[in-house]
Amino acid sequence: MNDKKFLDTYFDRIGYGGSRVPSLDLLNDITLAHVRNIPFENLDILLGKNIDISLDAVFEKLIIQKRGGYCFEQNGLFLSVLNKLGFEVTPISARVRLDKPRDFIPPRTHVFLRVELSGTSWFTDVGVGGVSLTSAIQLIKNTEQKTNHETRRIVYESNKYFHQVLFPHGWVDVCEFTLEEMPEIDRVLANWYTSNHPKSHFKDRLIVARAGDDGKRLTLVNRELSERDRYGLANKSIIKSPEELIKTLKEKFNLTFPLDTEFQTTGLQWENDIID
Structure with missing residues (x-):
């Protein structure tokens, strides 16, 4: 597939x-469009399928x-x-730190992107679940940066950078990195x-997540659906049956699965429900 057809189909x-034309506006626009329309999800793992990250497989x-x-993949x-x-872009290695204390060392199993524009470094990340970036942030320390959704910042402590997101209860680490490139073999x-x-x-x-309109976020973790508004306040509900799960995946995330699909994970415990 030539580049024009590739980009036409992607867009x-x-x-x-x-x-x-490569620019910060273009980077921001397609970052937002991507995370609104291509959900973050790990469903193939729960279906016992191999995750092939070659470009042909991911595009398909x-x-x-x-x-x-x-x-x-994202x-x-x-x-x-x-x-x-035509952007100058580098994949950067990181450790996801959401819900992790600083004394815990998570595996280096995350990649995000560094983009150079007119001598300035920007980060974009369309693959970190319910906090995926919806516009790029600049590589600048200790400075609050507005995005299309949450406020972000990058802090530097103990020879490491920490990408942080501002929630109603305060700043939360998203990931930790050192600016080391993550080549294909490491990915x-x-x-x-x-x-x-x-x-x-x-x-x-x-885990399924996507960005919504007006700063909203939709995140499904096991059976808990969270619909978070632009201020970080969440309305949560519980999925009550496998059939409702399939319906929710379609209606909220535009993911279509047969009604008899069974996701194999200890996080789904339907048999423990009390039936009236």
């Missing part, structure tokens, strides 16, 4: 029809089949899109761990 998937899954994926695809558009290795290791958090829970 049709995310609903973008604007300029293709996320664009042609209209599925979602996690960071190695940011791998976005890396190719930005390269084909392949980390993807194997993420999708196969018994202690990977993608093995014991169902």
Whole structure:
């Protein structure tokens, strides 16, 4: 597939029809369009399927089949899109720190993107679940930065950078990094761990997320659906049956599965429900 057809098909998937000249506006526009239209999800892992992060496989899954994926799929695809558009872009290695104390060392199983524009470094990340960026943030320390959704900042402590998001209760770490590049072989290795290791958090829970309109977020973790407004306040509900789960995936995330689909994870405990 030539670059024009690749980009035409990708832009049709995310609903973008604007300029293709590399700029900060273009980077911001397609970052937002991507996370609104291509959900973050780990469902193939729970279906026992192999996660192939080659560009052909990711394009087929996320664009042609209209599925979602996690960071190695999402940011791998976005890396190719930005390269084909003419951006100077580098994949950066990171450790996800959401819900993790600083004294805990998570595996280095995340990748996000560094983009150089007119001598300034920007970060974009369309693959970190319910806090995926909806516009790029600048590589500048200790400065609050507004995005299309939450406020962000980057702090530097103990020779490490921390990307943080501002929630109603305060600043929360998203990921930790050192600006080290993550080449393809490291992404392949980390993807194997993420999708196969018994202690990977993608093995014991169902996770689906996408950005909504007006600063809203939709996140499904196991059976809990959270609809968060632009101020960070969440309305939560519990999915009561496998049939309701399939319906929610379609209505909230535009993911279509047969009604008899069974996601294999300890996070879904339907048999423990009390039936009136």
